[in-house]
Amino acid sequence: MVEEAGTKVVPRGLSRGKGRRIEYAALKGDTKPAPRTATGIGELDRVCGGGFVPGSALLVGGDPGIGKSTLLLQAVAVLAKQGLACDYISGEESVDQVRLRADRLGLADAPVRVAAATDVRDIIASLDGKNAPDVVVIDSIQTMFVDNLDSAPGSVGQVRGSAQELIRLAKRRGLTVILVGHVTKEGMIAGPRVLEHxxxxxxxFEGERGHQFRILRAVKNRFGPTDEIGVFEMTDAGLMEVPNPSALFLADRKGSVSGAAVFAGIEGTRPVLVEIQALVAPTSLGTPRRAVVGWDSSRLAMVLAVLEARCNLRLAGRDVYLNVAGGLRINEPAADLAVAAALVSAYADAPMPDETVIFGEIGLSGEIRAVAQSDIRLKEAAKLGFAQAFAPAGLRTRRHALKITEFSHLSELVDRFEIEGSKELTAET
Ligand SMILES: Nc1ncnc2c1ncn2[C@@H]1O[C@H](COP(=O)(O)OP(=O)(O)O)[C@@H](O)[C@H]1O
Ligand SMILES: [Mg+2]
Structure with a gap:
């Protein structure tokens, strides 16, 4: 509970007095599409919908240490070299620290103006003047404060108040304001969530700090598509773009092991192939453990229930672990069938057929449903040298280099693994 001191009670109805009539306009007009400032970092530009939009505010959120400062410093350095005026205002690090990072990344000669400041009044006074920049990075919004609020920097009121002032400035002066926001495990509320709207x-920014891959995901975009991802690799020289994420996510794959299935997924407009790994082991606990990394745990519970109820797999007494390799988070229902394949393969201790990708949605009765953009998925799999695809039945696709095996019910997939006992039980029921 946060006390909001001095807020007035909402008045009942509007006070008397006439309002002005609002002006209407036609839908058709000669409004130009928003201009773009491309950063030249392809993965970042795609996630933004083609580059930064002047007069807009952008929030970059993520765990501490994930690489927000690194990426944004790289982006403004590229823009500054193209001749745009770019400011980097840090409230977390001193100018020296920012310089050291720039030096390490080999960007020290980019004409970016750096400052260490936290008072929003000072920042606005500097940005509003004659030499206003085109792009300004505020790192991070949690360290900023406005002096007309008593609460401490980082509190909901301060984060909201500071952001409001900076966004207003962005709209008024037509500059791009990039706000960095930490997502903290416990303090989500004071973090970027209050700023999203x-x-x-x-x-x-997603990804495990231990992994070298970082995934930048657009969750809201008034100027472009959402659900687009950009993939980066963290190196000594900063964040490097990964133009072909499938090859990278599959790089560590070992052929012919049980409990692994390659999912042909779509992230935004791009196909992404990832390995889904499962482990099914007898439990020593009263309630078996179900642990998931990179997928929705309630979706896993559903797939397990369907395997149990419709395909007679006895999973109740077993621990189940599921992992999406490479640190990617999958949200597509199309991954259901790949998850089921990994689970059944782990349960049967038998590998999936070699060079096979798999996708499809599972319904509660065990039926396999068609998913969107099958063609793009198959094309990517063929490009990466896969020979076969397990897909929902009734796929009306063009000819592909792949052999396509169609499934209309989950039990058909289970049958392929020839699990002892499951067949007889199916016959009984
Ligand atoms: N000297 C270094 N050499 C290589 N990598 C480093 C070095 N210092 C920091 N890093 C990498 O940069 C990451 C910190 O990135 P940073 O942009 O500061 O994150 P954020 O701003 O999101 O907190 C670290 O997790 C580490 O992987
Ligand atoms: Mg930082």
Whole structure:
């Protein structure tokens, strides 16, 4: 509970007095599409919908240490070299620290103006003047404060108040304001979530800190598509673009092991192939463990229930672990069948057929449903040298280099693994 001191009670109805009539306009007009400032970092540009939009506010959220400062410093350095005026205002690090990072990344000669400041009044006074920049990075919004609020920097009121001032400035002066926001495990509320509805674009940086892959995901974009991802690799020289994520996610794959299935997925407009790994082991606990990394745990519970109820797999007494390799988070229902394949393969201790990708949605009765964009999935799999695809039945696709095996019920997939006992039980029921 946060006390909001001095807020007035909402008045009952409007006070008397006439309002002005609002002006209407036609839908058709000669409004130009929003201009774009491409950063030249392809993965970042795609996630933004083609580049930064002047006069807009962008929020980049993510865990501490994930690489937000690194990426944004790289982006403004590229823009500054193209001749745009770029400011980097840090409230977390001193100018020296920012310089050291720039030096390490080999960007020290980019004409970016750096400052260490936290008072929003000072920042606005500097940005509003004659030498206003085109792009400004505020790292991070949690360290900023406005002096007309008593609460501490990082509190909901301060984060919201500071952001409001900076966004207003962005709209008024036509500059791009990029706000960095930490997502903290416990303090989500004071983090970027309160800002999501205020800014035009929200990007989240995902990935495990131990992994070298970082995924930048657009969750809101007033100027472009959402659900687009950008894939980066963290190296000594900063974040490097990964133009072909499938090859990278599959790089560590070992052929012919049980409990692994390659899912042909779509992220935004791009196909992405990832390996889904499962482990099914007898439990020593009263309630078996179900642990998931990179997928929805309630979706896993559903797939397990369908395997149990419709395909007679006895999973109740077993621990189940599921992992999406490479640190990617999958949200597509099309991954159901791949997850089921990994689970059944782990349960049967038999590998999936070699060079096979799989996708399809599973319904509660065990039926396999068609999914969107099958063609793109198959094309990508063929490109990466896969020979076979397990797909929902009734696929009306063009000819592909792949052999396509169709499934209309989950039990058909289970039958392929020849699990002892499951067949007889199916016959009984
Ligand atoms: N000296 C270094 N050499 C290589 N990588 C480093 C070095 N210092 C920091 N890093 C990498 O940069 C990451 C920190 O990135 P940073 O942009 O500061 O994150 P954020 O701004 O999201 O907190 C670290 O997790 C580490 O992987
Ligand atoms: Mg930082």
């Amino acid at each position: 205020m800014v035009d674009t929200v990007l989240y």
